[in-house]
Amino acid sequence: MDKKVGEFNIVIVGTGGQGLITLLQIINRAALDEGYDIRTSELHGLSQRGGSVEVHIRFGQKIYSPLVQYGKADFILGLEAQECLKAISFAGPKTVFLINKLFIPIPEKNIIPEEEITQKIKKVSDKIHIVEAADICKKELGNDVTSGIYLLSLAAQKGFIPLSSDSILEAIKKTVAPQYLDINVKTFELSQKYEK
Amino acid sequence: MEEVLSKEIGKKVILMGNEAIVRGALESGVQFVATYPGTPASEIGNIFYRITKDGLKIPYFEFSVNEKVALEAVVGASFSGLKSLAAMKNFGLNVCSDALLPFCYTGTKGPTVIIVADDPNCWSSGQSEENSRPFAFLAHIPILEPSDPQECKDFVKLGFEISEKFNSPVIVRTTTRVAHQKAPVVISELASPAGKGEFVKDVRRFVTMPPRVLEMKGELLERVKKIKEFAEKSNINIKEGPKNAKIGIITSSVSYLHTKESLKDLSLDLPILKLGFFYPLPENIIKDFIKKFEKVLIVEELEPFLEKEVERLAKTVNPKLQVFGKNLLPEIGEMRPEFVSQALSKITGKKYQMPKIFTDFPRRFPQFCVGCPYRLILGAIKKAVNEKEVIFGGDIGCYMLSGLPPFFLQDYLSCMGSSIGIAHGIKKATSQKLITFIGDSTFFHAGIPALINTVFNKSNPLIIIMNNQTTAMTGHQPHPAASEGEEVVKIEEVVKACGVKNVKTIDPVNSQEFEETVKEFLSKDEVSVIIARHPCVFLLKKK
Numbered sequence: 001m002d003k004k005v006g007e008f009n010i011v012i013v014g015t016g017g018q019g020l021i022t023l024l025q026i027i028n029r030a031a032l033d034e035g036y037d038i039r040t041s042e043l044h045g046l047s048q049r050g051g052s053v054e055v056h057i058r059f060g061q062k063i064y065s066p067l068v069q070y071g072k073a074d075f076i077l078g079l080e081a082q083e084c085l086k087a088i089s090f091a092g093p094k095t096v097f098l099i100n101k102l103f104i105p106i107p108e109k110n111i112i113p114e115e116e117i118t119q120k121i122k123k124v125s126d127k128i129h130i131v132e133a134a135d136i137c138k139k140e141l142g143n144d145v146t147s148g149i150y151l152l153s154l155a156a157q158k159g160f161i162p163l164s165s166d167s168i169l170e171a172i173k174k175t176v177a178p179q180y181l182d183i184n185v186k187t188f189e190l191s192q193k194y195e196k
Numbered sequence: 197m198e199e200v201l202s203k204e205i206g207k208k209v210i211l212m213g214n215e216a217i218v219r220g221a222l223e224s225g226v227q228f229v230a231t232y233p234g235t236p237a238s239e240i241g242n243i244f245y246r247i248t249k250d251g252l253k254i255p256y257f258e259f260s261v262n263e264k265v266a267l268e269a270v271v272g273a274s275f276s277g278l279k280s281l282a283a284m285k286n287f288g289l290n291v292c293s294d295a296l297l298p299f300c301y302t303g304t305k306g307p308t309v310i311i312v313a314d315d316p317n318c319w320s321s322g323q324s325e326e327n328s329r330p331f332a333f334l335a336h337i338p339i340l341e342p343s344d345p346q347e348c349k350d351f352v353k354l355g356f357e358i359s360e361k362f363n364s365p366v367i368v369r370t371t372t373r374v375a376h377q378k379a380p381v382v383i384s385e386l387a388s389p390a391g392k393g394e395f396v397k398d399v400r401r402f403v404t405m406p407p408r409v410l411e412m413k414g415e416l417l418e419r420v421k422k423i424k425e426f427a428e429k430s431n432i433n434i435k436e437g438p439k440n441a442k443i444g445i446i447t448s449s450v451s452y453l454h455t456k457e458s459l460k461d462l463s464l465d466l467p468i469l470k471l472g473f474f475y476p477l478p479e480n481i482i483k484d485f486i487k488k489f490e491k492v493l494i495v496e497e498l499e500p501f502l503e504k505e506v507e508r509l510a511k512t513v514n515p516k517l518q519v520f521g522k523n524l525l526p527e528i529g530e531m532r533p534e535f536v537s538q539a540l541s542k543i544t545g546k547k548y549q550m551p552k553i554f555t556d557f558p559r560r561f562p563q564f565c566v567g568c569p570y571r572l573i574l575g576a577i578k579k580a581v582n583e584k585e586v587i588f589g590g591d592i593g594c595y596m597l598s599g600l601p602p603f604f605l606q607d608y609l610s611c612m613g614s615s616i617g618i619a620h621g622i623k624k625a626t627s628q629k630l631i632t633f634i635g636d637s638t639f640f641h642a643g644i645p646a647l648i649n650t651v652f653n654k655s656n657p658l659i660i661i662m663n664n665q666t667t668a669m670t671g672h673q674p675h676p677a678a679s680e681g682e683e684v685v686k687i688e689e690v691v692k693a694c695g696v697k698n699v700k701t702i703d704p705v706n707s708q709e710f711e712e713t714v715k716e717f718l719s720k721d722e723v724s725v726i727i728a729r730h731p732c733v734f735l736l737k738k739k
Contacts, residue, residue: 015560016562024378025210028210028378029210032208032210032380037379037380038210038378038379038380039344039377039378039379039453040377040378040379041373041376041377041378042376042378043319043320043372043376044235044236044238044239044320044376044671049562049563049564049565049594049597050560050562050563050565051560051561051562051563052559052560063379064453064454064456064457064460065450065453065454065456065457065533066344066373066377066378066379066450066453067373067454067532067533069457069461069532069533069534069551070534070550070551070552070553071551071552072551082557082558082560083560085554085556085557085558086557088554088557089551089552089553089554089555106558106559106560107561107563107601107602108601108602109558112558120554120556124554
């Protein structure tokens, strides 16, 4: 009858301040509007001070645990490329990786090159998409703060997540504070335009 | 519009556990709320602060100076007949435990719920991986354990009902994965309570002097017995799954959700007893549940308090029962569905392969924000002294990051306010130089008695009060020296009034002056205090 999934598991990784919680809220809203059960888990406190952040989103017919199990993520969204290494434990052969081509230095460490990251991910899954979301947003909108929205919109458009672009846009409108709505909607439109 | 104030009665709204707690309290008609922020409980206070500031007249809300004062305020409100709520993280319960025990003796007048949030895996906690459950045994206080946001709301409401019926305060205990879990919650009507209470003198009820206090203990134990009878009949202890099985599971809190997930994965259908009450424990329900099993698995996070109780009960109804728990599940860190699957596989013989865990990635530590004044303070200290010759005391706040690269200025770290107390001990025990860091909010919370002690008992640490004019780490809550731009209590005046002679307030932007003062104060024979005053970069961003 409908195309509803039984269960869908998302892990988003990034660093504090990249707007992971907002993305989680948008996905939640879209999933609720599409009639799914939802459970998510997020971390607050010191983890926000530029450290690694990881949020789990699960939706489907009936969801129990708020945590995505190791090896069971359907979709991993990396707002920072190096952080994706941390998410590999959640990936299996079918997992789609959508990665922001953004490298935020880790103090006292060399930046891990893109090839090394993709090599390591490929040992588990070869469904890797690296997108210059941060650069595109910076170039077109003057700020890369919404690159997460860019990638989320792209994920919906490309079918990486079983939520429609319309639902995502509606959810953005319902979730984002009025003063930031304009740039977020522009980011959404930008992503639809760039990657068709 | 705040989702916790949603008017969509009967509809599902996505709420975080902490938001659902607030909603539950509002649906119960809470009249008085006091808290001190601490993750993973902080949002409860933040939301009450926001909605009361935005015009919600009732409940009265305050950020208290610490959790003990918060609970005492709630005790006073309850004695005056108001429906009251206190919220804190696990360590806050330690701080207020002195007020908690007598409150259980006097009992409540206005129904009272205390929210306590544990943090298995220490995601946002230094100090210890505390499991607050045994406070139930210590204080004879009922503890309810929700597993998700819907239950957070329901259990808070039930907590108020139990408190109203039995005149006992009730703890609703969450963990990080409950408090910070988001899921759909069915919205019910908000209550519209009145605001004023009245304290009616009743010495027998409110004064815990001996010999009356021993009578009160008798009344308390009687009360617990009655609540136990209530718990035996309560629908928050749920039996699920097939009858006549040989293996069963007892669980509670978020572990229940992981257990359900694991059973689904393994295609197992086993009976589950999900306990909403941790204390008083519905022993008859448990006895009835376990009496015909050969094996039972207890799925609980951290220490095996429930497992021990089940072992004890099994002796009377099913002595041959094999009780599994911490022999198969971790006692450190949080529960995961994978761990439950692994344990169930061992017990049932069902095949399960633990997935490979990838650990080859660099750790990205949290950092001081760009523009954080603490960077200036630590930089100046690094220039002013020889780090190897000075001991650096840490305390609870963003400045815990001073122990991480690139600063490495933290040689001990314990509980709130302890940097000064421990500094005094080290100064008395050694002849080494010592600098301690303590935040503005932490100073008010528990630093002042320790500061007075250094003056009274004569030791000479250099104390740096990191005054960034907010409670930064937990989400920028106000405190006595920074209440919406108003310095209600001035830190420098407090320090002087404590008898400290060497006091200076410096903006760390003036690095030269800061360095020189550190050098000068470090050579003093008496305690000295620098108040490093510069606003948190978040406050500047907000403006």
